[in-house]
Amino acid sequence: GQQLNQSPQSMFIQEGEDVSMNCTSSSIFNTWLWYKQEPGEGPVLLIALYKAGELTSNGRLTAQFGITRKDSFLNISASIPSDVGIYFCAGFTYFGNEKLTFGTGTRLTIIP
């Protein structure tokens, strides 16, 4: 089946630093999604990408759909304490089974 490799697994950064994480796949996706999960909550959608090469921003967050359709990255600029959580990428292919495949997550911790 499809696999998503997400890296890094965890990050420890200081407030104000920029953050970068990425996801790579062994196969092509038509859609890439980025979710954030806070403790005790379900994942919340941050950004959705639908076209290869697409670059989309949501406030301090920027994500890109890789040109090969096998990868995506998420950047967070000027991190703040509320950015703490686990970030998941997810991919979907229209003509495969109707399933989202999730990455294993990047845990972001902000050091005071």
Add this chain to the structure above:
Amino acid sequence: NAGVTQTPKFQVLKTGQSMTLQCAQDMNHEYMSWYRQDPGMGLRLIHYSVGAGITDQGEVPNGYNVSRSTTEDFPLRLLSAAPSQTSVYFCASSYSGQGPTEAFFGQGTRLTVV
């Protein structure tokens, strides 16, 4: 504005017991799905439904049953609980047409099987 509602939030079961995890959405979404989340493994799809009366298996369906009699509800049944089913379970819903893109998640049910 309820979104996706899961009940219960916490549950402890003994091995061999059965139970139903409830999931309801009020957004008229056709696509609904169940995931389990285990440490270091992300979210894995258990079962999904593209509309009332239609269900299909996901990546890890063994030990679980689902049915979809209405658009709003998608319950997950554990037939005979096992310690390996200790996990956090999430229900999600999304507009159909292009599959489960932009899924909205419930708050989760934390299940412990002893």
